[in-house]
Structure formats: C-alpha cells, structure tokens
Amino acid sequence: MDSKQIIKEIGRGKLHARHLDEDTATALYRAMLSDEVDDLSLGAILIALRIKGEGEEELLGFYRGLEDFLPQWPALPNTLIIPSYNGARRQANMTPLLALLLHKCGVNVFLHGIHCDPTRFTSAEIFAAMDIKPARDIAESHQQMLATGFSFMTIDTLCPPLAKQLDLRWHLGLRNSAHTLAKLISPFVAHAGVRLSSVSHPEYLPKVIQFFRDIHAKALVSNGCEGEVYLNPQRPSAIHYVNNEGSDTSEILPRGIPAQTPLAANKEIATTVEWMQAVLSQKCPIPVPLREQIISCLVVCERFSTQSEADSWLTEQGY
Template sequence: MDIKQVIKEIGRGKLHARHLDEETAAALYGAILKDEVDDLSLGAILIALRIKGEGEEELLGFYRGLEAFLPQWPALPNTLIIPSYNGARRQANMTPLLALLLHKCGVNVFLHGVHNDPTRITSAAILAAMGINPAGDIAESHQQLLETGFSFMTIDTLCPPLAKQLDLRWHLGLRNSAHTLAKLISPFVAQAGVRMTSVSHPEYLPKVTQFFRDIQAKALVSNGCEGEVYLNPQRPSAMHYVDTEANETLEILVRGVPAQTPLAANKEIATTIAWMQAVLDKHIAIPLPLREQMISCLVVCGRFGSQRDADLWLTEQGY
C-alpha cells in the first residue's frame, strides 16, 4: 500500500479531500492495527480523517479491516451489545444502570468500554465500585454471558489493537476514527443480537444507520447523552431502529419528555451508585426517557412482541 498516496487523497482539507474506497480503507485500517504504519504517517492519517470525517465506504472499510481482530461468537437469543466509551462529564453516567436494568428484565447484555478516562466518570469505574469487575479474557466473558446473561469487557481485553488507537487521543489531543468504530463493534457474528450506539453529531445518524444496513446488523441508534447510549433524561432524543430482517430503518422512539423523577445529584461515583441502587430496588422510579428506551430494547431484542406488552410487564414488575 502506498501510504503517501493515501495521505495525499485524504489530507487535502475538508473541501478538497477524497474519501477512500472500501477496499483501500480496509487495507489501510488493517495495516494500522498491525502496526505497519509509521508514527509520522499515522498521525497525518488520523488528523486528516478528523478534519474531513469518514465517508460511508471508508467507515465500512475500516470495520472490515477491524473484523479480523474481533471474536465471532455464535448468536445468543435476546442479546444487546452496549458500548460505553465516553463516560460522564456533567451528569451521572446511566449506562451501567441501563445495562443492569435490562439484564434484570431477562436480556443478555454484553457491555464493553474503556478501562479508564482521567477526564470523565467511566462505566468501568462505576461497576468496579459496585464489585462488578471486567472479564479477564475473551473466553471468560463468553462463559459469563452463557452462564449469567451479563458480561462487561474493557476494550484493551476485547481488542488490544483498537485500544491502542483509542489511547492515541492522549498523545494527539483529539479523538480519532477508533472512537467511532469502538461504538459499532460486537463480539458476535454480524447478524447476532442488537447493537446499541450513539452519535454525537446529527450528520452521523444516516451514516451510521447505513453502516448497520451494509453489514446486515440490527441496531438501535440515537444521539444519546454525552456520547453514551442512554437517552438524556433532561433532553431526550429520538431513537432509530435498523431492522435488517424487514430491511428498513424506523424511528422506534420519538423525542420524549424530560424525566419527572429525582435524578442523581451529581456525577460522582458514590452519588451515582446510591441513586442507581435506589432505582434498581424500586425506591425511585426509572426516569421516563430511560424507561421508554428500555421498552424499545425489550421489543427489538425479542423479549416481547410489542411495546405495549413490554410496558405492561414492566409495570407489573414495579418499574
């Protein structure tokens, strides 16, 4: 591969840069993950991509290059794959709560994310304080899912080469394509389970939904909250479902109303856990946007046939 030519194509600025085709993008990202690109060229590539943004074929190609570094577990019924790569900056991180509530509702949950972020409160830190530790390796995580229906794995265990790319943020001062890709991956074969993901900018919504259509993977896509997948309890967004069986993308959940129930007073771990436990123990109601999100999750992963059935069942359970 001619790295200089690649940089020339993508490094002409936002107005004049060209997107790579899928084949070239796959080869490029595979080379990056294999440490076959020198540091100077890699920095140029990452900055160029940051400036121009990934094209649809590029995103698909990068993922194809990444697939060889991921597990390919067989399908498991009623499964959700939840990424957590941003953490809390202003308000409590609710991703662990969403994952644990869905697990209590009979969903198989695979949660993956960063091990540490010195600038935010990560899901890993919250779970660790609750005594829930990440799986030590891929085999252990798979066994946890089969036996308990829940597993959390950090990206440095799930995919070390991708974790290395994520860590370049602390050297460059900017996020890179790995931060987009990490939210799209799954340890299962493409057609298995339902992947949740969030986009930070509206222009990424059609790009990401098209990506899931291209790889034939069911997915729930929303704006989320501070980069996490849970809906913002104060400014909830709509949620879109990529249904590859019906070959359609639909707005499964419209933009809702803000939560009317007490929220965690701040983002700190102790405060977050105390509030989470109160919700899990049914002392505090689930914030309405999160509850509506749960209902959609229960339907698309196959636990219930309709949102009405899921809603009624949650009410019967005291939620």
C-alpha cells in the first residue's frame, strides 16, 4: 500500500483531487482498519477525504473493505437496521422511541450506535436510563434478535476497528469517512432486512441511494434530524425507498407537515424518557412525521402490503 501516492491523488484539494477506484479504496480501507497505515499518513488521508468528499466508487470500496470486519448473519424476516451515531444537540433524540415503537409493531429491530458523545445525548444513554442494556458481544446480540426480535449494540462491540476510526474525531477535531460508513452497515448479509439511513447534507442523498443500489440492499433514505435517522418533527423530509429486487428507487413518503402534537420539552435524558414513556403507553400521541415514518417502515419490512393498511392497523392499536 503506497500511502504517499494515495495522499498525492486525494490530497490536492476539493477542486483538483481525484477519487480512488473501487479496488484501491477497498485495499486502503482494509489496511486502515487493520492498523497497517502509520498515524501520520492516516491523519493525512482522513483530512484529505474530509475536504474532497468520498466518491461513489470510493464509498463502495471502503464498504467492501469494511465488510471483512462485520458479522454476516442470515436473513431474518421483517427486520429493520437502525444506526444512531449523532445524538441530540438541540432537541430530544427520538431514535430510541422510533426503534421501540417499531418493535411493538412487530418489526425485528437491530439498532447500533456510539456509546457516548460529550457534546450530545446519545441513544445509548437514553436506553441506559430505561435499563435497556447493549449486547455484550456479537453472539449475544444475534441470540437476542432470534429470541426477542430486538437488540442494541454499541459500535465498539459490533466493529472495534471502525469504532477506533470514529474516535479519531476527538484527536483530529473533525468527523471522518467512518461516520458515513457506520450509518450504512448491517450485521446481516447485504440483501437481508431494510436499512434505515439518513444524510445531513443534500449532496449525499443521491450518493447514499446509489450505494444501496450497488450493494443490492433495501433501504429507506431521508434527510435526518441532527444526523439521526428519524424525521425532523419540525421540518420532516421525504423518504426514498431503494428496492433491491430491481434496483428501483421511489419516493415512498413525500415531504410532510410539522408535528402538531406535544414534543419533549427539552433534550435532557430524563425529560426525553418521560415523554417517550408517555407516547409508548398511548398517553401522548406519536408526532405525525414519526408516525408516517413508522408506516413506511411497516410496509417495506413487509408487515403490511400498503400504507393505508398499516395506517388503519396503527389506529386500531391506539396509535
């Protein structure tokens, strides 16, 4: 692996840098995750990629290199994979609520994310306040999925080399490609389940959609909320569905209207948990954008054939 040549290609700035081809990107990221790139070169590569942005072939190649470090569980029906890597900075983090509501609706949910972030409130911290513990290892998580249809894993357990890449943020001061890749991964084989994905910047939307088409994975992709996958209750975006059966992409949910129901009063964990419990126990309604997102998930996870069926069923259940 010639780090100097790679840095020369990708480090010429946003206007003059070149994207790596898929094979080179695969070999590079595999070497990075295997600690085969010295620290100085690694920092240079990550900063160069941050400035340039990942090309479509690079993103696919990085993922191919990362696959060697991930489990490859067989398919499990009605399964949704949810990433949670940003947490809440301005408003309550609703990813745990989305996951728990979907599980109550009969969807198998695998949620993965960071353990903590000193600048935000993470899903892991919210689950801890609810006494929902992360799986201790990959085998326990797989057993939880088979037995209960729900499991939460922190990335340091799911994929330690990727967790190490993520932690470089606190040394470099910036996020890196690992933050993009972490939101795309799954412990299941590529075609299994449905991946929930979000982007923070509009230019990443077609890139992420193309990525899922390239690996033949089903996915729901939208502009998230503060980097999380749930629809922003104040400014809900459209949701795009990538169908792996024909590599088709469609807008399964158009841009909606803001929530008209009470939300958590603030982002603090205790307040968030209290509001979540009220929604789960049907004492407080699900915000409309989140409810519409749940309906879309129920359809693509094959719990229901149409959105109207899922909508009617949710209403019958008191939601």
